[in-house]
Structure formats: C-alpha cells, structure tokens
Amino acid sequence: MKIFKHSIIARLGASMFAISLMALISMIGSVIVAESTQGDAAGINLAGSLRMLSFRIVSETQQYQSRPSLGMRAQAEETIKEFGKRINSPVMAEVIPETRDHQLYSQYKNIVLEWEQHLAPSLQLALQKGSDGGDDYIHNIEAFVPRIDKMVQLLERSTESKIKLLSLVQGISLFMTILIIFIAMLDIRNNVVVPLRQLVDMARQVSRGKLTSRSTYQSQDELGVLGRSFNDMAEELSKMYSHLENRVNQKTAQLRQSNESLQLLYETSRQFTRKDDICRRMIPVLKQLESITPVGPIQITLNEPNKKQHYRQISTQSLERPLDCSDQSCENCIVPQMIEAPQQTLALPIQTDETYFGEFNAQFNPANRPNQDQLKLIETVVENLSTALSLELKAQQKEKMSLIEERTVIARELHDSLAQSLSYLKMQVTRLQILREKDKPEEQINEVILELREGLNNAYRQLRELLTTFRLKLDKPGLEPALEATIAEFSDRLGFAIHFNYDIRHQSLSPNEEIHVLQLVREALANIVKHAQASDVAVLLTQKKDIIEVLIEDNGIGIPDNHEVKNHYGVIIMRDRASTLGGTLNLNNQAEGGLQVKVTFKPKQQN
Structure with a gap:
C-alpha cells in the first residue's frame, strides 16, 4: 500500500490492471458457463423425446395387443429399445450433474431405475402375452411421464441457472469495471488534474513575477x-x-x-570660488551638508591666517543676525528657535600645509553617527574651504605684490630717467650760476644754456615716454596683440611698415615679463625714430627651447665705434630691463649697415 501512496503511476497501473482483470474474469466466466451449458439443449431435447417415446410405446403396445402381428411387435420392441438407448445416452450423462445429492441426479437415477426395473419388464411381458397381457403398464407409463417432465424442468432450470450465473458474472464484472474506472477517474481528478492545474497556474504566475x-x-x-x-x-x-x-x-x-x-x-x-561675502558663500553649502549627513548645527570660526585671534564666526543656526553681517537682507542662517544640540561635536581644522585659517565644528547625535563616507565628505568640504581661503589669501598677497612691484617699477623708471635728467639740469643750473658770478664770457654761458635746453628737451621726452609706459595696458590677453599695436604706432611715426614676426609658444611669459619685453621693444623703436635714419626695420621674437630671443634690426647709421652710446639713457634703461628679466642686452652694428638690438633671457615659468 505504501507504493500506491507514493506513486500516481502505480495507482493508475493498478486501476488498469483491475479493469483488465475484470474483463479477463468476465471472459473466463463466459467461457466456463458456455462450456458448462454445452449439450444442455441436446439433453433437454433428448429428455423431451423420452416423453414422446413413452406415449409412442403405449400406443404401439396397445396396437399390438389389439391386432397382434410380428411387425407390430418388432416395431414396439424397437421403440422400447430406443427408449432405453436414449435414457442411457452419453448426452444425458453429460447434462446430469455428478453430485449425488443434486436433485436432477436423483431424479435421473430414479427414472432410469424405474425404467429398467419396472417399465421395461412390464412392457416386455405385455408384448409376450399379447391380448392377454393386461393394461397395467399403461398406468405405470402415465405415472412415469410426469417424472420425465420433472426431469426436463430440472434440466431447464439448471441451464437457466447457468445462464443467470453468466449474466451475474458479467454484471458483477461490468459493475466492478465501472467502479474501478470511477475510482480511477476520481483519483486522476483529485490527484492529477487539480494539482497539475495548480502547478500550471503557479508557473504562469511565477513567469509574471508573482x-x-x-x-x-x-x-x-x-x-x-x-x-x-x-x-x-x-x-x-x-x-x-x-x-x-x-x-x-x-x-x-x-x-x-x-x-x-x-x-x-x-x-x-x-560657491567657494565666487567673489562674494564668505558667509553668503558658505551657508548654502553647510545647509546642504546638513541635509545629506547626520550633523548639525555647523559652526565655523575663522582666524587671521596663522593666528589664534578669530575675526568671524559663521553658524547655520542663529537666533539673531550676527554683528559682523554685512548684508541686512540675508536670513540664510537665522532660525526661529534653536534645535536642541546633540551631545558630541566633530571638530576639524581649516588649514593647508602652510596656513591655519580656523576650525570647523559640527554637532551630531551619538545614536546616529556619520559613517566613513560621510566623514570623508565632510573632510573634503573642509579641505575645499581651506583651499578656497588659501587661494584667496594668495590672490590678495599676489595683488599686493603686483601693486608693490608696479610702484617699484614706477620709482625705478622715474629714478633711472627723469630723476637723472633733473639732477643733470640741477648741476647745469649750478654751473650757470657760478659762471654768472665769475662773469665768465658770454659764449660759456650760452653753451650752458644750450645744454640746459637740451636737458629739458630730454627730460620732457622721457616724461612723455614714462606717461606712455604708465598708460600702456594689455587690453587683450597675451603679448602679441600689445606688440602689434606698438608696431602699428611706430610704423605711423616712421612712415613705413615695420616687419614683425612673433614665434613664442602660448603662455610662455608671465605678465611682468611681457611688460618688460614690450618696453624694451618700444625703447629700441624710439631710438630708431630719433637716431637711426633707417628705411627698413624688423622686430623678431623667437623661442629656442627655453630661451626667448628679441631682435630689433634696422638699416640705419648704426652706433659710433667709440661706443659713446653706452652712456645713453635709453640704452641704460634697456640694460636694466634685460637684467630684471635675468637676460643680456647686446648692441651690434651689422655688416650691411644698421644696428641689431638683441635681448636673450630665460622665462621664470620655464626655470
């Protein structure tokens, strides 16, 4: 039974086996009943013929007694013999049960015994005596015929019972077959169809994601x-x-x-790179930091660089406007009421490798501590703030240095040009005063006056050059546009176009170096306008590896061989500028005529 609980195939196989068994039983029962009823019809016919033979024997015996003759007697004896032969026929033996207590068996044996012991002898006696034989056999035959009828009825009942047994067997087989089929179908429905339908529905739902x-x-x-x-x-x-x-x-x-x-x-x-108040730049960032990390409120204390004295405090939660607030319309940090401060504080210094700017303080609840990623984010924001403050500090320092350098340049220009000219004029005035006091000749006095006039003209020219220099601006980025404007200016003054070639890589020079190169070119062109008497001028700027070379060439009269030009103010100024650039200045007469001014230096950005 365990195998039927664990296997549908076993149950279905058992059902098929049971159905086949019922069919087999029905077939075997039919064969057995058919075999058992075989000869019953012949036996019934034969038994029925015994009754007819009984009446025939009586008739022939009576005819023989009334009209004795050998033919009639032979016929009557033949009929008696036929009756005995039929009653003992094998056909009758086959249809009579062998069971001694069976009613048909007893009836048959009684009939045979009655025939052999009484009827057959009485009939033979009646035939022998003829008309004197009497008619007792008639009464015996009349009593014998009902016994034959009863045997025939018993044979018919036996056959009918066999047929009924066949019908019963087939009915039971059919009923059992239908019952087995019903049980099998019920089992298939309950144990195959229903669960299989459930499994199919589940498979469909799983395929849809349920x-x-x-x-x-x-x-x-x-x-x-x-x-x-x-x-x-x-x-x-x-x-x-x-x-x-x-x-x-x-x-x-x-x-x-x-x-x-x-x-x-x-x-x-x-925000940190904007040109705005530090509070307006920091508060939006700090509030956004509070919204994505479990910290807050945040307070930043800003100190003077590398000093302990603080100059400003910035908080994301303030009940009142800070005293150092410069924008009365801003309310980013003002809250209606203070949130109860958590118990622990995260403190980070706002500093770079060189400068300490202050401290960053952020409060948080110990039950909701910031994780490593959030701590890294906070540190990155503080580092960006430190970098922004450091860049602002360096920009301020650079601006101050630029202003100081610009003032130094102005002072040097005044000292190297106008101040020396005024000193020279002062000495000439003193000389003129001495000559007048000593009543020197008029020629000497006029010579001094001419020198004073020339000195004043030189001072005035230097003043104009200085004004031009101080007013000069690099409106466009780079040195090349400023040089093109200078070349155009001096081309107009000379009356012909100056050849210009610029071959320097982008952003090779600092702004201060660009100013000095521009002033060197202007000074050399100014000397060409005044002294060279040239008809062809070229300005060439080239870069060879990390060396900048500036050439100003003309086809004019050149410089005297005695090199008196070394003491000229313009040459002195150009030498000072070349020295400031960390380079050299060379003045050389060209073989085909004219002068070559050559300045070579190495840019500081390349050092």
Whole structure:
C-alpha cells in the first residue's frame, strides 16, 4: 500500500490492471458457463423425446395387443429399445450433474431405475402375452411421464441457472469495471488534474513575477513532491528577489547619496570660488551638508591666517543676525528657535600645509553617527574651504605684490630717467650760476644754456615716454596683440611698415615679463625714430627651447665705434630691463649697415 501512496503511476497501473482483470474474469466466466451449458439443449431435447417415446410405446403396445402381428411387435420392441438407448445416452450423462445429492441426479437415477426395473419388464411381458397381457403398464407409463417432465424442468432450470450465473458474472464484472474506472477517474481528478492545474497556474504566475502563490496539494506521490519542490523554489526565489530588491534599494540609496555628495562638492567648488561675502558663500553649502549627513548645527570660526585671534564666526543656526553681517537682507542662517544640540561635536581644522585659517565644528547625535563616507565628505568640504581661503589669501598677497612691484617699477623708471635728467639740469643750473658770478664770457654761458635746453628737451621726452609706459595696458590677453599695436604706432611715426614676426609658444611669459619685453621693444623703436635714419626695420621674437630671443634690426647709421652710446639713457634703461628679466642686452652694428638690438633671457615659468 505504501507504493500506491507514493506513486500516481502505480495507482493508475493498478486501476488498469483491475479493469483488465475484470474483463479477463468476465471472459473466463463466459467461457466456463458456455462450456458448462454445452449439450444442455441436446439433453433437454433428448429428455423431451423420452416423453414422446413413452406415449409412442403405449400406443404401439396397445396396437399390438389389439391386432397382434410380428411387425407390430418388432416395431414396439424397437421403440422400447430406443427408449432405453436414449435414457442411457452419453448426452444425458453429460447434462446430469455428478453430485449425488443434486436433485436432477436423483431424479435421473430414479427414472432410469424405474425404467429398467419396472417399465421395461412390464412392457416386455405385455408384448409376450399379447391380448392377454393386461393394461397395467399403461398406468405405470402415465405415472412415469410426469417424472420425465420433472426431469426436463430440472434440466431447464439448471441451464437457466447457468445462464443467470453468466449474466451475474458479467454484471458483477461490468459493475466492478465501472467502479474501478470511477475510482480511477476520481483519483486522476483529485490527484492529477487539480494539482497539475495548480502547478500550471503557479508557473504562469511565477513567469509574471508573482511569487506569493503556493501549491495546496498535499500528497506523497510525484505531484505532491513536485508541488512541495515548487513551493520551496518559489520560497527561495521570493527570498532571493527580496534580497536582491534590498540590495538594489541599498545600491540606489548609495548612488543617491553619492550623487548628492557629488552635487555638494560641485556646489562647494562653485560657491567657494565666487567673489562674494564668505558667509553668503558658505551657508548654502553647510545647509546642504546638513541635509545629506547626520550633523548639525555647523559652526565655523575663522582666524587671521596663522593666528589664534578669530575675526568671524559663521553658524547655520542663529537666533539673531550676527554683528559682523554685512548684508541686512540675508536670513540664510537665522532660525526661529534653536534645535536642541546633540551631545558630541566633530571638530576639524581649516588649514593647508602652510596656513591655519580656523576650525570647523559640527554637532551630531551619538545614536546616529556619520559613517566613513560621510566623514570623508565632510573632510573634503573642509579641505575645499581651506583651499578656497588659501587661494584667496594668495590672490590678495599676489595683488599686493603686483601693486608693490608696479610702484617699484614706477620709482625705478622715474629714478633711472627723469630723476637723472633733473639732477643733470640741477648741476647745469649750478654751473650757470657760478659762471654768472665769475662773469665768465658770454659764449660759456650760452653753451650752458644750450645744454640746459637740451636737458629739458630730454627730460620732457622721457616724461612723455614714462606717461606712455604708465598708460600702456594689455587690453587683450597675451603679448602679441600689445606688440602689434606698438608696431602699428611706430610704423605711423616712421612712415613705413615695420616687419614683425612673433614665434613664442602660448603662455610662455608671465605678465611682468611681457611688460618688460614690450618696453624694451618700444625703447629700441624710439631710438630708431630719433637716431637711426633707417628705411627698413624688423622686430623678431623667437623661442629656442627655453630661451626667448628679441631682435630689433634696422638699416640705419648704426652706433659710433667709440661706443659713446653706452652712456645713453635709453640704452641704460634697456640694460636694466634685460637684467630684471635675468637676460643680456647686446648692441651690434651689422655688416650691411644698421644696428641689431638683441635681448636673450630665460622665462621664470620655464626655470
């Protein structure tokens, strides 16, 4: 029985076997009954013929007694003999049961015994005596015929009982077959169709992503095992999907947090590089930092660089406007009431490798501490703030240095040109005063006056050059546009076009170096306009590896061989500028005529 609980195939096989067995039983029963009824019809006919032979014997015997003759006697004896032969026929023996207590067997034996012991002898006696034989045999035959009728009835009943048995066997077989088929169909419906339909529905729901359905079929057979396996699989898939959904949600939250962090870093870079009040730049960033990390309120104390004395405090939560607030319309840091401060504080210094700017303080709840990523984000924001403050400090220092350098340049220009000319004029005035006091000749006095006039002209020219220099601006980025404007200016003054070639890499020179190169070119062109008497001028700027070379060439009269030009103010100024650039100045007469001014130096950016 255990195998039928664990196997649908075994149950279906048993059902098919039972149906086949019922069919086989029905067939065997039919064959047995058919075999048992074989000869019953002949036996019934033969028994029925015995009754007719009984009446025939009586008739022939009576005819013989009334009209004795050998023919009639022979015929009557033949009929008697035929009756004996029929009653002892093998056909009758086959249809008579062998069971002694059977009623048909007793009836048959009584008839045979009655015939052989009484009727046959009485008939033979009647034939022998003839008309004197009497008619007692007639009464015996009349009593014998009902016994034959009863035997015939018993034979018919026996045959009918066999036919009824066949019908009963076939009916029982049919009923059992129908019952087995019904039980098999019910089992198939309950244990195959219903659970299979559930499994198919579950498979469809799983294919649509619904993992909540479960099989309710409980059995030890194949579909029960399949249902439990399907339930286990659905449960595992549900757990797996739930785990994957949790991981996706976690990754989504991490990506969202990373995106917010990147957005905060972008806002940090954008806000901290703005030219605005430090409070207006920092408060939006700090509030955004509070929104994506479990810290707040945040307070920043700014100190003088590398000093302990603080000059400003910035907080994301203030009940009143800070005293140092410069914008009365801003209310980014003002709140209606203070939030109860958590218990712990995160303190980070705002500093770079060179400078300390202050301290960053952020409060947080110990039960909700910032994680490592959030701490790294806070540190990055503080580092960006430190970098922004450091860049601002360096920009201020650079601006101060530029202003100091500009003033130094102005002082040097005044000292090297106009101040020396005025000193020379002062000496000439003193000389003129001495000559007038000593009543020197008029020629000497006029010579001094001419020198004074020339000195004044030189001083006036130098003053104009200085004014031009101080008013000169690099409106466009780079040295090349400024040189092109200078070349155009001096081309107009000379009356012909100056050849110009600029071959220096982009951003090779600093702004200060560009100013000195521009002034060197202007000074050399100014000397050409005044002294060279040239008809062709070229300005060439080239770069060979990390060396800048500036050439100003003309086809004029050149410089005297005695090199008196070395003491000329313009040459002195150009030498000072070349020295400031860390380079050299060379003045050389060209073989074909004219002068070549050559300045070579190495830019500081390349050092």
